[in-house]
Amino acid sequence: MNPSAQIRRALVLLGHDVRRETRQAQALAGSLLYLVAGVFAAQLLLRPVGPAAWLTFYWLLVLFVSVYTVSRSFLGQSRGLHLYYRVSVPGVAWWLTKVMTGTLMMWVLMGFCALLMALWMGYPIQDTGLFVLTIFLGAPLLVTVLTLVSAMSQGSTQPAQLMPVLGFPLLVPGLLLVHRLSKLALDGLSRDLAWTYAGAMVGLNLMLLALGILLFPFLWRD
Amino acid sequence: MNSTLAPKPLHPVLKGLAILLLVYSFFMGWLGDVPRKVILNESVRNLYFHVPMWFGMLLMLLGSAVYSIRYLLFQQFLDDTQAQALSLVGLVFGFLGLFTGMVWAQFTWGSWWSGDPKQNASAVGLLLYLAYMVLRSSFEDARNRARMAAVYNVLAFFCLIPLLFILPRLTDSLHPGNGGNPGFSAYDLDGRMRWVFYPAVVGWTLMGWWLANLWARYRTLTTSVAPPNSKP
Numbered sequence: 448m449n450p451s452a453q454i455r456r457a458l459v460l461l462g463h464d465v466r467r468e469t470r471q472a473q474a475l476a477g478s479l480l481y482l483v484a485g486v487f488a489a490q491l492l493l494r495p496v497g498p499a500a501w502l503t504f505y506w507l508l509v510l511f512v513s514v515y516t517v518s519r520s521f522l523g524q525s526r527g528l529h530l531y532y533r534v535s536v537p538g539v540a541w542w543l544t545k546v547m548t549g550t551l552m553m554w555v556l557m558g559f560c561a562l563l564m565a566l567w568m569g570y571p572i573q574d575t576g577l578f579v580l581t582i583f584l585g586a587p588l589l590v591t592v593l594t595l596v597s598a599m600s601q602g603s604t605q606p607a608q609l610m611p612v613l614g615f616p617l618l619v620p621g622l623l624l625v626h627r628l629s630k631l632a633l634d635g636l637s638r639d640l641a642w643t644y645a646g647a648m649v650g651l652n653l654m655l656l657a658l659g660i661l662l663f664p665f666l667w668r669d
Numbered sequence: 670m671n672s673t674l675a676p677k678p679l680h681p682v683l684k685g686l687a688i689l690l691l692v693y694s695f696f697m698g699w700l701g702d703v704p705r706k707v708i709l710n711e712s713v714r715n716l717y718f719h720v721p722m723w724f725g726m727l728l729m730l731l732g733s734a735v736y737s738i739r740y741l742l743f744q745q746f747l748d749d750t751q752a753q754a755l756s757l758v759g760l761v762f763g764f765l766g767l768f769t770g771m772v773w774a775q776f777t778w779g780s781w782w783s784g785d786p787k788q789n790a791s792a793v794g795l796l797l798y799l800a801y802m803v804l805r806s807s808f809e810d811a812r813n814r815a816r817m818a819a820v821y822n823v824l825a826f827f828c829l830i831p832l833l834f835i836l837p838r839l840t841d842s843l844h845p846g847n848g849g850n851p852g853f854s855a856y857d858l859d860g861r862m863r864w865v866f867y868p869a870v871v872g873w874t875l876m877g878w879w880l881a882n883l884w885a886r887y888r889t890l891t892t893s894v895a896p897p898n899s900k901p
Contacts, residue, residue: 620835
């Protein structure tokens with residue numbers, strides 16, 4: 448199949464997947480509640496909260512909620528639905544769809560987490576534009592790696608335990624970049640250095656997307 | 670493709686070369702003449718032991734990734750076993766590299782662990798490949814295990830590259846050649862050390878290849894789960 452047809456197919460599937468997610472709204476609601484509970488517990492424990500601790504806690508919570516959200520989109524699927532997709536959808540289209548749906552969800556969740564933390568723990572970010580850019584580029588980094596990892600751990604004997612064991616080390620390069628870039632947003636200094644990190648993040652995103660296109664079909668066939 | 674039951678043994682010439690080069694590098698490493706440097710003093714000899722571990726580890730992991738790609742393309746269990754063997758030896762080299770590095774760091778930088786970007790990157794690298802072993806152990810079906818492990822291995826290798834080569838350059842490091850520190854060649858004014866260092870790298874790499882070969886042969890001969898040459 449030529450690439451444009453592949454992408455068109457992925458877009459159709461994206462609409463389908465987004466509709467499925469909104470119909471099963473309790474799933475996304477579960478992730479949102481995860482954040483509410485997490486931020487509420489943190490603001491009880493971390494008081495007063497310094498800017499560096501704010502940022503560290505933000506990324507830790509985002510990391511945990513992304514593992515929870517992405518793994519649910521695979522492991523929470525019913526066996527029948529999963530088989531149906533396997534038979535009817537080519538791996539590459541499914542990969543692009545999952546990355547897009549996951550990224551959309553993570554944008555929502557990351558924004559929501561920032562709002563919650565702003566409400567309960569103050570808002571130390573000085574350069575909000577740069578922080579939004581970090582979220583924009585950071586979400587696909589988390590989603591690409593975790594989608595591949597959840598697809599990998601699906602047939603294993605303990606999928607839920609494998610997710611963090613495989614995912615965290617793979618996410619370290621991305622998390623380091625995300626943290627550096629958002630630290631610049633926190634301090635609100637000159638944006639010169641920010642472009643280096645943003646460029647590295649775009650590069651890492653593209654590499655992971657390409658790796659997924661090459662590797663996902665192998666995870667998909669059975 | 671492979672008509673034999675197990676991987677072929679390493680050629681005797683390569684085995685001999687590995688022993689010869691390692692004996693030479695140990696002998697010259699302990700007794701040879703080295704430049705006198707402030708702070709480094711005699712610990713500069715660790716260059717012959719610490720740095721070849723990293724070269725060896727990277728080459729082993731590269732080989733492991735190549736075998737994993739081969740497994741994905743041809744579905745031969747032999748390739749999966751080779752990939753596992755090479756990543757195991759890579760892990761051993763990685764742990765030895767970290768250990769020799771920590772000892773060196775204690776004597777020159779003043780602490781066992783200073784959170785240097787390269788120290789962190791190599792620790793994460795070890796976690797990546799330990800996770801590979803965990804992944805392998807959590808599949809019951811041999812074909813599933815081999816397929817998932819191969820995909821993970823390729824992904825892990827591609828995540829290791831930005832970790833080891835790109836991120837340390839974005840921050841200051843205590844290692845030579847980073848953050849305004851003089852490069853390795855500055856310690857090596859007359860090129861004497863190169864005559865020991867490069868043979869040591871080649872020797873350790875050959876030794877690692879030999880170890881992985883032995884492990885893969887042993888593994889193929891003792892497992893009944895994964896018969897070589899079986900097509901799924």
